[in-house]
Amino acid sequence: MFEAHQRREHQPTIFGCRAPMARSVFLAGSFNHWDPTKLPMRRHPDGTWGLALQLNPGRYEFKFIIDGQWCCDPEKGDAQGVQAGCVPNPFGTMNCVVDVK
Numbered sequence: 001m002f003e004a005h006q007r008r009e010h011q012p013t014i015f016g017c018r019a020p021m022a023r024s025v026f027l028a029g030s031f032n033h034w035d036p037t038k039l040p041m042r043r044h045p046d047g048t049w050g051l052a053l054q055l056n057p058g059r060y061e062f063k064f065i066i067d068g069q070w071c072c073d074p075e076k077g078d079a080q081g082v083q084a085g086c087v088p089n090p091f092g093t094m095n096c097v098v099d100v101k
Contacts, residue, residue, distance in 0.1 A: 061089070
């Protein structure tokens with residue numbers, strides 16, 4: 001399951017996903033011009049991956065790139081459909097959304 005948590009003012013926004021079999025996970029979104037190679041995520045022993053970013057207040061869309069495959073939620077895939085915290089994109093799939101206060 002994906003997650004993004006925004007903490008108190010001036011605290012980073014924490015992005016995370018569970019992908020225990022993945023060899024690499026990157027984060028791409030409107031905050032980095034959708035570059036799939038700029039933001040590698042760190043693997044934790046429990047099979048989750050995480051990354052903390054300092055973001056200005058606003059609404060951001062993002063996706064995970066897991067072993068080269070773009071997805072919103074590694075456990076549910078990237079199919080069109082209603083998912084909490086996701087919005088449709090022009091490619092017929094979904095993007096995750098985080099609102100930074």
